Amino acid sequence: GENVEQHPSTLSVQEGDSAVIKCTYSDSASNYFPWYKQELGKRPQLIIDIRSNVGEKKDQRIAVTLNKTAKHFSLHITETQPEDSAVYFCAASYTGNQFYFGTGTSLTVIP
Amino acid sequence: DAGVIQSPRHEVTEMGQEVTLRCKPISGHNSLFWYRQTMMRGLELLIYFNNNVPIDDSGMPEDRFSAKMPNASFSTLKIQPSEPRDSAVYFCATVPKLNTEAFFGQGTRLTVV
Numbered sequence: 001g002e003n004v005e006q007h008p009s010t011l012s013v014q015e016g017d018s019a020v021i022k023c024t025y026s027d028s029a030s031n032y033f034p035w036y037k038q039e040l041g042k043r044p045q046l047i048i049d050i051r052s053n054v055g056e057k058k059d060q061r062i063a064v065t066l067n068k069t070a071k072h073f074s075l076h077i078t079e080t081q082p083e084d085s086a087v088y089f090c091a092a093s094y095t096g097n098q099f100y101f102g103t104g105t106s107l108t109v110i111p
Numbered sequence: 112d113a114g115v116i117q118s119p120r121h122e123v124t125e126m127g128q129e130v131t132l133r134c135k136p137i138s139g140h141n142s143l144f145w146y147r148q149t150m151m152r153g154l155e156l157l158i159y160f161n162n163n164v165p166i167d168d169s170g171m172p173e174d175r176f177s178a179k180m181p182n183a184s185f186s187t188l189k190i191q192p193s194e195p196r197d198s199a200v201y202f203c204a205t206v207p208k209l210n211t212e213a214f215f216g217q218g219t220r221l222t223v224v
Contacts (some may be wrong), residue, residue, distance in 0.1 A: 001169065006153075034212065043202065043215040044154070089154060091213075098167065099144065099204075099213055103153030 004092050006102025014110050019077045021105045023090035026071065030094040033066060033073045038087045038104075047088075048075070073092045080109045115216035123222045129191040132219045134203030135184060144213065145188050147177055148198045160186065160213050192212040193223045 003026040009108035013019050025033075031052040049063045050057045050073065061080075066073040077084055090102040097101050116135040124130050136143050145157040158168040160180045168178070175194070180186040190197055200220050204213040 001166070042218055045215070046212045051211070061202075098156070098159055099206075100156060101154040 002030060002092050002094055002098075002100040004090060004100050004102045006090050006105060008105060009103065010106045010108075012108045012110060013080050015016060015080060015082060017080055019075075019080050019084070019107055021075045021088055021090070021107070022072060023074070023092075024070075024072045025092040025100075025103050027092070027094050028068075028071065030071075030092040032093040033064070034091050034093075034099070035062075035075050036091065036101075038089065038090045040086070044089055077107075080107075082109050082111050085109045088107075115203055115205050115214050116203075117216035117219050119219060120156050120217060121220045121222075123224065124193055126194055126223055127192045128223075129189065130193045130197075130221060132188040132201050132203075132221070134186045134188075134216060136186070136203070136205035137207070137214055138184070138209045140205035140214070141183075143180060143186050143193075144204045144206075145186070146202040146204065147199045148202060148218070154202070157188070190221075193221075195223045 034049035035047050037047045038044040044059045048059050048064050050066050061078050063076045085108050087104045087106050089104050091099045093099050117131045141162050143160045147155045156170045158178045159166050163180045178188045200218045202218045203216045206213050
């Protein structure tokens with residue numbers, strides 16, 4: 001199966017700074033890469049996704065980049081706010097219906 | 112639609128007891144996943160069903176774990192006998208079609224004492 005690695009495991013940034021979370025995957029057949037945000041005690045929820053025919057996608061303060069050759073993708077959050085504090089998970093999917101998640105990044109935005 | 116519904120939300124049981132976790136997927140979603148979440152290992156895929164058929168159960172930790180999906184609207188994850196190391200949050204997630212968002216249930220927090 002797919003192997004997804006995520007770094008860093010914890011990240012602290014000052015409010016207003018940018019945060020970057022990186023993931024690598026092993027199966028070159030993977031073609032869908034979603035990112036999920038999980039607030040404390042809640043379920044993971046999709047915040048942005050990218051497909052393999054796209055190199056970058058942006059939605060307001062969040063963006064995702066994909067490098068298929070290197071098999072890595074990243075989440076970028078700009079102008080971070082305290083409500084961005086959460087655990088973020090990347091995932092890779094190669095059949096479209098199987099999701100393999102990274103181990104998560106705990107982001108803390110310091111006011 | 113109420114989303115993916117899991118029950119119970121919390122379960123505390125004694126070591127050696129049987130535990131059954133339940134999931135009701137969103138109507139029309141043809142794929143269902145069971146995940147286990149712990150601090151150490153993050154989100155682990157346990158088993159995946161497509162059209163009620165188990166496709167990949169390689170993530171099931173051992174024979175004490177079993178999962179069924181008797182119809183499109185119900186799935187169970189059973190642990191028998193349960194052990195303290197099974198303590199975790201178990202999530203059920205469903206997907207409507209290829210390469211689309213996975214919708215998670217609220218999770219079941221299992222504590223085995």
